[in-house]
Amino acid sequence: MQGFIYPNEFELHWGLLVVLYPYITGLVAGAFILASLERVFNVKEVQPTYRLALLTALAFLLVAPLPLLAHLGHPERSYEIFLTPNRQSAMAMFGFVYAWYLAVVLLLEIWFDYRQDMVLWARQSTGLKKWVYYALALGSTDLSEKALKFDDSAGRWITVIGIPSAFLLHGYVGFIFGSIKANPWWSSVLMPVVFLFSAMVSGIALVLVLYMITTMFRWRRIDMACLDKLAQFLFYAMVVDFSLEMLDFIHRLYESEESIEILGQMIESRLFISLIVLQIFMGSVVPLVALGLVSPGLRKGGFVRVPPELKQFVYFTAAVLVQIGIFSIRWNVVIGGQLFSKSLRGLTVYKVELLGLEGLAMTIGLLALPFVILWVLVKLLPPWQSDEEVAPA
Amino acid sequence: MPQQVPRLIAVFVVALAALIGARMALVPDTFGDLGHYRAAAVDSITAHPKKYAGHAECSLCHGPIAEQRLTSNHRTVTCEVCHGPAAQHTTAPMDIKPTAPRERGLCPLCHSYNPSRPTGFPQIDEVAHNPLTPCITCHDPHAPEPPEVPEECSACHGQIARQKAVSHHTNLQCTVCHEAREEHKVNPRANRPSKPVQRSFCGVCHAQDDLSGERIPQIDLRSHGEPYMCWQCHYPHRPESG
Numbered sequence: 326m327q328g329f330i331y332p333n334e335f336e337l338h339w340g341l342l343v344v345l346y347p348y349i350t351g352l353v354a355g356a357f358i359l360a361s362l363e364r365v366f367n368v369k370e371v372q373p374t375y376r377l378a379l380l381t382a383l384a385f386l387l388v389a390p391l392p393l394l395a396h397l398g399h400p401e402r403s404y405e406i407f408l409t410p411n412r413q414s415a416m417a418m419f420g421f422v423y424a425w426y427l428a429v430v431l432l433l434e435i436w437f438d439y440r441q442d443m444v445l446w447a448r449q450s451t452g453l454k455k456w457v458y459y460a461l462a463l464g465s466t467d468l469s470e471k472a473l474k475f476d477d478s479a480g481r482w483i484t485v486i487g488i489p490s491a492f493l494l495h496g497y498v499g500f501i502f503g504s505i506k507a508n509p510w511w512s513s514v515l516m517p518v519v520f521l522f523s524a525m526v527s528g529i530a531l532v533l534v535l536y537m538i539t540t541m542f543r544w545r546r547i548d549m550a551c552l553d554k555l556a557q558f559l560f561y562a563m564v565v566d567f568s569l570e571m572l573d574f575i576h577r578l579y580e581s582e583e584s585i586e587i588l589g590q591m592i593e594s595r596l597f598i599s600l601i602v603l604q605i606f607m608g609s610v611v612p613l614v615a616l617g618l619v620s621p622g623l624r625k626g627g628f629v630r631v632p633p634e635l636k637q638f639v640y641f642t643a644a645v646l647v648q649i650g651i652f653s654i655r656w657n658v659v660i661g662g663q664l665f666s667k668s669l670r671g672l673t674v675y676k677v678e679l680l681g682l683e684g685l686a687m688t689i690g691l692l693a694l695p696f697v698i699l700w701v702l703v704k705l706l707p708p709w710q711s712d713e714e715v716a717p718a
Numbered sequence: 719m720p721q722q723v724p725r726l727i728a729v730f731v732v733a734l735a736a737l738i739g740a741r742m743a744l745v746p747d748t749f750g751d752l753g754h755y756r757a758a759a760v761d762s763i764t765a766h767p768k769k770y771a772g773h774a775e776c777s778l779c780h781g782p783i784a785e786q787r788l789t790s791n792h793r794t795v796t797c798e799v800c801h802g803p804a805a806q807h808t809t810a811p812m813d814i815k816p817t818a819p820r821e822r823g824l825c826p827l828c829h830s831y832n833p834s835r836p837t838g839f840p841q842i843d844e845v846a847h848n849p850l851t852p853c854i855t856c857h858d859p860h861a862p863e864p865p866e867v868p869e870e871c872s873a874c875h876g877q878i879a880r881q882k883a884v885s886h887h888t889n890l891q892c893t894v895c896h897e898a899r900e901e902h903k904v905n906p907r908a909n910r911p912s913k914p915v916q917r918s919f920c921g922v923c924h925a926q927d928d929l930s931g932e933r934i935p936q937i938d939l940r941s942h943g944e945p946y947m948c949w950q951c952h953y954p955h956r957p958e959s960g
Binding site for chain 1: 720721722725726729730733737740741744745749750754832833834835836881953956
């Protein structure tokens with residue numbers, strides 16, 4: 326502790342799990358927006374990642390509310406926000422935003438996209454598996470040309486609805502923080518927009534990493550055109566995201582409200598590693614420079630021509646650094662907003678617990694859970710194309 | 719109509735019906751009558767059996783102790799805060815006895831060091847302060863006075879002492895700025911120490927025409943921050959914090 330703080334500011338109420346929650350919802354929204362590139366905007370190069378992105382979004386969406394349930398306690402009461410909706414509370418309305426996105430957008434889009442395959446798998450399989458696929462297809466076994474065309478157009482329309490829904494899902498998370506007038510670190514109208522673009526960055530980077538890992542483990546050759554396109558969009562999303570973040574900083578500096586001095590002290594001391602080193606330098610500048618040089622974002626073929634293996638390594642490293650950077654953004658927003666006193670005269674500290682309902686072990690567990698769910702989903706609904714090239718031995 | 723549509727509609731209708739059914743079955747009748755809660759909860763809470771008697775009931779039988787407490791530093795801490803709910807004791811005084819905490823664990827709930835507690839509130843470091851000795855060995859909880867008069871200001875003003883220790887004012891004794899009468903140590907709230915009341919007091923070291931040397935920040939007292947006292951903007955226990 327340093328300087329003066331009010332009594333109720335000594336302990337932070339929102340800890341590591343509340344950092345995890347916007348990080349996970351951001352990945353959901355970002356992965357879905359990437360999937361919509363192929364579906365709505367007809368970016369054919371990223372087609373190999375379309376289904377993987379949808380399944381990734383679903384796996385992370387299923388885990389998204391768990392950090393909140395663990396943080397709030399009494400998960401057995403959580404259904405009550407659906408039964409007695411409180412329209413005065415943005416947090417209470419999240420249940421409906423979540424349900425809309427899960428049931429109307431993601432599950433429907435995956436269902437329409439996979440229906441044909443599920444029917445075919447049901448026909449090829451035997452025993453329990455046959456009935457699982459039959460039930461998943463809701464017994465809708467019509468594979469006529471007209472029915473398949475309907476699947477396609479319905480999927481496209483749902484994606485069109487899904488894009489503003491994904492914006493709603495993660496914009497809402499930024500809105501929660503941005504609308505807290507009493508906290509100068511959070512209260513910014515740019516907050517939902519910054520959250521949105523950082524969501525896109527994290528979602529694209531995650532799918533890029535997952536695509537590379539899954540392709541390598543399946544002994545298939547990585548589609549470089551797809552990877553280049555992913556890196557290109559990652560670069561563009563990062564440029565916009567980084568510009569918005571810098572705009573936010575410059576705006577705060579220019580406004581120079583009375584809080585600017587304590588916020589400056591906080592950045593120089595408490596947040597130096599997580600904001601200056603991890604978020605800005607490691608998570609933004611280094612990947613931006615790397616992708617700017619190697620990816621086709623600024624020049625076709627990149628400024629520096631490198632062998633595909635090195636290119637893959639650069640993309641992979643940049644995407645991992647981006648993940649660290651985006652997690653740092655969430656940390657800096659959630660934790661940073663509670664480290665300084667509302668008296669603007671002092672700073673407190675946050676120490677992460679190892680065990681317990683809100684500790685590091687729980688966070689790691691919740692972060693690992695979506696990957697387990699994704700593994701199950703991939704086993705059940707393989708997202709791979711049959712015409713992929715086998716990697717040379 | 720394609721085959722998919724009626725099946726999906728059926729799924730959504732079932733989900734919607736389940737939600738409506740759950741609402742009808744689970745939302746209490748009086749929910750929302752008074753606000754976003756079950757209005758009947760007010761009645762069910764008031765119907766709970768009384769557990770606390772209130773300190774007026776205690777003083778009927780324990781008059782001398784109650785009077786002693788009323789003039790002590792624990793005058794705002796009522797009997798049942800330490801002794802627990804005593805409503806049953808008032809109906810059967812000899813059969814049901816309230817607890818009398820004698821172990822070391824209870825007092826630190828309020829008196830262990832915590833930066834969020836107000837300055838001047840007696841706080842101790844449980845580990846270092848007479849380890850293993852029950853608090854009531856030295857302190858009478860009905861009239862808690864320190865058995866020895868504190869030698870240092872930091873005994874009660876730990877938070878200020880910790881801040882001052884790492885500030886530019888570290889070498890200044892508390893008594894340079896505060897005059898504390900001896901009675902302050904025994905009855906602190908009735909005998910508060912003084913604070914500087916003249917801007918010229920800080921000017922002894924910080925005015926432009928003083929003799930303190932250039933390494934100490936100096937300002938023109940006539941133009942800087944009139945008409946406020948220096949400590950209204952600068953926190954003297956850690957002046958560099960703003």
